Structures are given as structure tokens and as C-alpha cells.
Amino acid sequence: MGDMGGDQVSEAVAGSAALLRTVSGRDWDGVKAGRLEWSCRETAVHVCSDLIAYAGQLAGRATKAYVPFEITVEDGTDNAGVVDVLETTGALLAATVRTTPRDVRAFHPYPFRSANREGFAAMGVAEVLLHTHDIAEGLGVPYEPDAALCEDVLTRIFPHVRPGPDHWRTLLWATGRGELPGRAPVTEWRWSNNLVIGSERLTLQGVNPAAAAELRAGGTGGFAWVEGGPFEGTRDAAGMVVKAYEAGVHRPEWGLFVLVRTEDGRAVGGMGFHGAPDEEGRAEVGYDLAEKARGNGYATEALRTLAGRALAHDDVKVLFAAVERDNTPSQGVISRAGFTRVGEDADGFAYELRGTDRSLVTPARQD
Structure with a gap:
């Protein structure tokens, strides 16, 4: 199992974008994303915000707090345009991860106040996979990412979660989005970067x-x-x-x-x-x-x-x-x-x- 980095971010974003483009003509504003309170569109924009924020943390070598900026999607942008933003912010995070030295750490609040490039890559992939699931669930379309991507996330930022035979179902369960036989439902969760x-x-x-x-x-x-x-x-x-x-x-x-x-x-x-x-x-x-x-x-x-x-x-x-x-x-x-x-x-x-x-x-x- 090698280093987790830009390739995994690119793979996750490509899979998400491919699915979301097939439903970009649907109403995203009026439909909640799965179990979230956000609409499908708000959820998609949230993913873009996280991807660019993670890239900013690494590129700026932030050590004490989040870099104080945010992304805004222009008024009038349709859903297909939001997918364009998703692909762009994903490409920026992937490039940043690829060019950041391994020992660089930047601020992230949970749980030990920092993460390295692997951690930010894993968090970015998790945001993409999980929220694409939320949007797909809200719109009633199937979505299942590659099992290896899910395993990459679990073994990097969910070290406290016992693995299951199905990495995707385990990730969904660990984040309160599904059930696993023999395990109690998850109501609160956090990922864990290395100390x-x-x-x-x-x-x-x-x-x-x-x-x-x-x-x-x-x-x-x-x-x-x-x-x-x-x-x-x-x-x-x-x-x-x-x-x-x-x-x-x-x-x-x-x-x-x-x-x-x-x-x-x-x-x-x-x-x-x-x-x-x-x-x-x-x-x-x-x-x-x-x-x-x-x-x-x-x-x-x-x-x-x-x-x-x-x-x-x-x-x-x-x-x-x-x-x-x-x-x-x-x-x-x-x-x-x-x-x-x-x-x-x-x-x-x-x-x-x-x-x-x-x-x-x-x-x-x-x-």
C-alpha cells in the first residue's frame, strides 16, 4: 500500500464529476442531500470549498489556523458549472499534494492540530466520496466508488475504526451514513490524522x-x-x-x-x-x-x-x-x-x- 496523494484525489473527483454531470439538469436546490440539512447544490459547493481550503492550508503552510478565505460560486452558475468548479478545486488540491514535501504539516483542528499531505489528500477524498453519496442519495441515483479509494481513506484517517469486508459500507457506517451487521449505529464521528x-x-x-x-x-x-x-x-x-x-x-x-x-x-x-x-x-x-x-x-x-x-x-x-x-x-x-x-x-x-x-x-x- 503506497503513499496516498494527488492520484487518489484526482480519481475521486473524476468519479464524482462523471456522476454529477449525468444529473446536472435536475433540481439540486430543492432536494436535500441524503441525511444532511443542506440541499444537493449546497453540498456540492461545500465539497468545492473544502478542496480549495485544503489546498490553501498546504500551499500556505498554515500552522495556527485556517487561512481566512473562502470560495464563492458566481450568481447564475448552473449545476454543470458547479461541477466545473469541483473539477478545478480538485485539480488544485491534487497538484498541491503532489508538490508538497512529505514532512510539511499544516493546521487542521482535529484531533492533533495538524496534518501532512497524506492527511489532506485523505480528507479531500473523504469529502468527495461521502458528499457525492449524499447528493446521489438525495437524487435517487446509485453511486459506489472504488473499494481501494475507500480503504485508502479508512487506513489513513479512520485508524480507530475496525475494518469490515466491504470498505465502502464500512466508511459509510463510520460516518453515520449506514449500518453494519453487529455494530451499533454511529451518531457522532471524527476522522483522525496522525500525531x-x-x-x-x-x-x-x-x-x-x-x-x-x-x-x-x-x-x-x-x-x-x-x-x-x-x-x-x-x-x-x-x-x-x-x-x-x-x-x-x-x-x-x-x-x-x-x-x-x-x-x-x-x-x-x-x-x-x-x-x-x-x-x-x-x-x-x-x-x-x-x-x-x-x-x-x-x-x-x-x-x-x-x-x-x-x-x-x-x-x-x-x-x-x-x-x-x-x-x-x-x-x-x-x-x-x-x-x-x-x-x-x-x-x-x-x-x-x-x-x-x-x-x-x-x-x-x-x-
Whole structure:
């Protein structure tokens, strides 16, 4: 599963435009779009507004708020003209996504205040697919996009949603537009872009299910790795993310993060949790580095940062780590990050960092 970008935006827009042109002679103003309060025409214009807004966020590198502009369709424009605007704004987003470097992030409010080009592409595709469905439902015409597009959206910005056998039906259910056997109806929903946490020399970039699947399969996950990376522990952790996603229990804040060196954009290792905190507020952490990146203090820096963010949650009481007995370098990392050895067995040592033991923990900076 490769990078999501301009091609997917173009595909989604082309499919939508092809359908909407077949019904452009119909009354869009007097018909509600599916379950929405908007008319079909208002919904189509809304999609255009979102596409150009996403392009503006990325192109302008907005970091604190939405760029304060909006699109206006000229008075007297017919429905076919609105479809022209849809195609144009879609082309602008696709071009912006294609020309934006991977590490650029721009403001989006939910849930972690930013998104990268993949996130904006996925949000744009979601807007097109879902609102074309709404319009089609209102006008009584069939519409079903390609399943691969729906899977692209689900694995990028719905990491908390358990996948189903039908990607389109799952996306509709996840956004309150349909039913799935054995699942309760959805009345409130949000998509979720990946979390990125900054430290002094690194960014800890959350790995979504699509990237995790690629890492598990032996790929790069979309990251530019230092020589010899990623190490086997990162691939194993990616497999844990995939399993959690497939079970519907993955929580992005408690998954895998790839450690990316700020100076050159190279990924040097992986770090993360074995799952969300349990009922006692306990979460297990693990990490590794590519061999070429070791000896520079990256793991200690990242662990202090990640631990600081985790312990800032009121429901997290203690972080736990297990280190093999013969892994002396890792024992040094965990100790320098403020963890205390609390036990041992034949295989290794157990370490803990409690919420009250924060003297060595570096406050996290969320980018």
C-alpha cells in the first residue's frame, strides 16, 4: 500500500464529476442531500470549498489556523458549472499534494492540530466520496466508488475504526451514513490524522495502519530511513499496530511512532506502546534504533519526550518497559530517561516510570 496523494484525489473527483454531470439538469436546490440539512447544490459547493481550503492550508503552510478565505460560486452558475468548479478545486488540491514535501504539516483542528499531505489528500477524498453519496442519495441515483479509494481513506484517517469486508459500507457506517451487521449505529464521528510530537532533534511521527502494514511487509512505511533501517523491532511493532487496527482497538496516541531526524528527514528508529493504558493506568513502552543511528542519544531523547506526553494524561499512572538482560545499551537508555528498575527474571529486567517521577522527563512539543 503506497503513499496516498494527488492520484487518489484526482480519481475521486473524476468519479464524482462523471456522476454529477449525468444529473446536472435536475433540481439540486430543492432536494436535500441524503441525511444532511443542506440541499444537493449546497453540498456540492461545500465539497468545492473544502478542496480549495485544503489546498490553501498546504500551499500556505498554515500552522495556527485556517487561512481566512473562502470560495464563492458566481450568481447564475448552473449545476454543470458547479461541477466545473469541483473539477478545478480538485485539480488544485491534487497538484498541491503532489508538490508538497512529505514532512510539511499544516493546521487542521482535529484531533492533533495538524496534518501532512497524506492527511489532506485523505480528507479531500473523504469529502468527495461521502458528499457525492449524499447528493446521489438525495437524487435517487446509485453511486459506489472504488473499494481501494475507500480503504485508502479508512487506513489513513479512520485508524480507530475496525475494518469490515466491504470498505465502502464500512466508511459509510463510520460516518453515520449506514449500518453494519453487529455494530451499533454511529451518531457522532471524527476522522483522525496522525500525531506528530517534536523533540530537540527529532520528530516522533505516528504510524497509521496503512504505513504499519507496509512496514510489516518489509517496506519503508513511506519514510526515508538511514542505512540499515528499519530495525526488526520496528517491523514487529508495526505488526502490533495492524493487529490492533484489525481488531478495532487501535488508538493512535498509543501506537507506534517513527523517529525522524529533523536535520535531514531520515528515520532512525521506532518507539511506541504495546497498546492503550489498562484499567490501572499502566502502559508498556518499547523502542529500537537502526544500527547506524545508535550512540547519539536519540532513543533517550525520544523516550523522555514520549514519556512526558504520556504521563501528562490523568489516566496514566505508570509506564513499564522490559529490557533483555544482555542489552546493556537499552538498559542505559531506559535509566537515563528516568525509569527505575523494579524487577528481574531469567530473561531480563523490568523498569517503571511513575507519574510522580518526572524529574528527567522532557515535556513534549506537539507539532
